[in-house]
Amino acid sequence: MAAVTTSTERSLNRLAIVGVLIVTMIFLAPIYWIASTAFKPRNLSTTIPPTVVFTPEVSPFVKLFTKRSQLRTPPTPEEYAAAPWWERMVFDGGEKVVRDGKGNVQWSGYPSRFMNSLIVAIVSTILAVGMGTLTAYGFSRFKVKGEGDLLFFILSTRMLPPVVVAIPMFLMYRAVGLNDTHLGLIILYTAFNLSFSVWLMKGFMDEIPKEYEEAALVDGYTRMQAFFKVVLPEAATGIAATAVFCFITAWNEYAFALIMTNRRAQTAPPFIPSQVGSGLPDWTVIAAGTLLFLLPVAIFTFLLRNHLLRGVTFGAIRK
Amino acid sequence: MAHIELRNITKTFGGHTALKKLNLEIEDGQFFVLLGETGAGKTTTLRLIAGLEKPTSGQILIDGVDVGDWGAAERDVALVLQQYSLYPRYTVRENLEFPLKSKIRRVPDDEIKERVGRAAKTLRIEHLLERKTDRLSGGEMQRVSIGRAIVRKPRVFLMDEPLSALDAKLRESLRTELKDLQRRLGATFLFVTHDQIEAMSMGDRVGVLNHGHLVQTGTPKEIYDNPRDTFVASFVGSPPMNLIKGSLVGGRAVISAKTFELPYEGLATSGADNRPLTFGIRPEDVVLESGAPVAAKVHDVENHGVEKIVTLRIDDTMLRATVPASTDVEIEQDVRFAWNPRKVALFDRNSGVSLRHAG
Structure with missing residues (x-):
């Protein structure tokens, strides 16, 4: 079919490609901004116009992972020479790395917040998708009394911006001791995602012919075995x-994480901007934290990309 | 192998009655065909026997045991569907092994291998064993489906229109194969179809379903020669039986006075005189001859190779006749015809029931 293309078609094609490139660049600009800032020396991070050409350095990442304090007096040449390469970068910024009594380097809060984010996002995703898949299977395969009403009720939990209930939720969480706990955030995020998960999975379940299970x-095989052996592999795309x-x-949620957590269970989103607070904001550190924060979603999406391509185009599942 | 009996089965879905007081008996080793239109309740019957649905009332007996409370897995029946019965992510071999790997069966590995091999050989799919099922043709898929049924040695084979999705040529050859397979296995088959040719050519016995009622059961010959009502008469046979309104006056079939009267020599039918009737006559029992009693015009001619199907027009009445292909007929030609007076069936016009069955 494509064998015959006129010159107008060809130039139209070229025009389209140029258009796509421009739009892509607009979309990628913020990511470029964050990525470049994360490797800039601090004094270049807020220049106007923005500095585009610079020698990249990793000092923002060093600062991101270490606890630092302001230097009152500059380090002596001996101190400077004895320090490892990364500590010198901190010295160069007019700060010093905080050490405990035995001389061990103190970590910043970032790694633990990052871990919190991972724990909360992964567990709540597993719970939401697992429960959603089972619920969707039930709605899809069995006659449920008041099915329409129940599904509407499940959907209705999405009709309100969640922040509206933040204050009562906070009071309830404090009363039962769930604030600043992993479990608290996991419950919250699972609840947010469950309705979405049920509806999305119901669409996928409806697409799987029930003949497969009946054959099993x-x-x-029992209904349970049939579900695991036959239905689940077919639903893999939807689950992904x-x-x-x-x-x-769950990964990006900010408002509730800010309200419900402050130390032990705090996730990365409310933590990163809190770095702005002390002294003059160091935008390079914030950019470094943000850049690392983007990676898990990018990796996760990349790993599941084959499933996603089929999954987001509804009804395109091979029957 | 098993004997199956359905007693007074009724099945309703919400307000819709799919089956009404159905009684059915399938003998051990029999090839039973359930024939009916879409929505007649054939598939429902099959699913009830398989245990995928529960009857609203009535009993299902397999080998004399009421299996009402048994799940599908315990009934030990095999099901072959029109499509979707193969697991798409598995190879042919994995599909064939699947029923044997069930925990309730516990078949040892070497026996699984042996049984899969034998089934593959029987169905001539040995070369396909390692292939993924989405790379099979329709006929190959149905062979594998049947294979998945026979590896298990089930008590009953239930087949839900297994040939309907195939093209005509393949359907014909698989029809023969399936019948042959059933004879070799000596197994009980319940075969559901809307295709009367499949029913006639394969069934030891045929049951005709209409709107959830089992209208007639019998051998294909009984059903063809002696349909119980006008529904069966028009459903079985291609082209179907001619059904024309008329009445019986002094031993003659009168369709319209003077112009269309023919003799009737069927069974003595006391009380058939002067009541509204429907006459049924198979196209092959209508003969075209010069000197025959009724005049007609040729309305249409269909050439089927060995024979022609001629549609005759007598005033407003249409009548089909099967004639040898060598017969020269043209559209709008004037012809004369008669029928075989012993082969005429009489149906009550109001109820549609054959007088022979009602009497």
Whole structure:
């Protein structure tokens, strides 16, 4: 079909490609901004116009992972020479790395917040997708009394911006001791994602012919075995797509994490901007933290990309 | 192998009655065909026997045991569907092994291998064993489906229109194969179809379903020669039986006075005189001859190779006749015809029931 293309078609094609490139660049600009800032020396981070050409350095990452304090007096040449390469970068910035009594380097709060984010996002995604898949299977395969009403009720939990209930939620969480706990955030994010997960998975379940399970039932398998052996592999695409969306929501959530957590269970989103607070804001450190924060979602999405391509185009599942 | 009996089965879905007081008996080793239109309740019957649905009322007995409370897995039946019965992510071999790997069966590995090999050989799919099922043709898929049924040695084979999705040529050859397979296995088959040719050519016995009622059961010959009502008469046979309104006056079939009267020599039918009737006559029992009693015009001619199907027009009445292909007929030609007076079936016009069955 494509064998015959006129010259107008060809130039139209070229025009389209140029258009796509421009739009892509607009979309990628913020990511470029963050990425470049994360490698800039501090004094170049806020120049106007922005500095485009600079010698990249990793000092923002060193600062991101270490606890630092202001230098009152500059380090002596001996101190400077004895310090490892990364500590010198901190000295260069007019700060010093905080050490405990035995001389061990103190970590900043970032690694633990990052871990918190991972724990909360992964566990809540597994819960939301797992429960959503089972619920969707039930709605899809069995006659449920008041099915329409129940599904509407499940959907209705999305009709309100979640922040509206933040204050009562906070009071309730404090009353039962769930604030600043992993479990608290996991419950919250699972609840946010569950309705979405049920609806999305129901669409996928409806697409799987029930004949597959029935064949397994007749072949001597229980409903449960049939579900795991036959339905679940067929639903893998849908599960992957749902998981990516749930993970992104849980990973990026800011408002509730800010309200409900402050230390032990704090996730990365409220932590990163809190670095702005002390002294003059060091935008390079914030950019470094943000850049690392973007990676898990990017990796997760990349790993599941084959499933996603089929998953987000509904009805395109091979019957 | 098993004997199956359905007693007074009724099945409703919400307000819709799919089956009404159905009684059915399938003998051990029999090839039973359930024939009916879409929505007649054939698939429902099959699913009830398989245990995928529960009857609203009535009993299902397999080998004399009421299996009402048994799940699908315990009934030990095999199901072959029109499509979707193969697991798409598995190879042919994995599909064939699947029923044997069920925990309730516990078949040892070497026996699984042996049984899969034998089934593959029987169905001539040995070369496909390592192939993924999405790379099979329709006929190959159905062979594998049947294979998945026979590896298990089930008590009953239930087949839900297994040939309907195939093209005509393949359907014909698989029809023969399936019948042959059933004879070799000596197994009980319940075969559901809307295709009367499949029913006639394969069934030891045929049951005709209409709107959830089992209208007639019998051998294909009984059903063809002696349909119980006008529904069966028009459903079985291609082209179907001619059904024309008329009445019986002094031993003659009168369709319209003077112009269309033919003799009737069927069974003595007391009380058939002067009541509204429907006459049924198979196209092959209508003969074209010069000197025959009724005049007609040729309305249409269909050439089928060995024979021609001629549609005759007598005033407003249409009548089909099967004639040898060598017969020269043209559209709008004037012809004369008669029928075989012993082969005429009489149906009550109101109820549609054959007088022979009602009497």
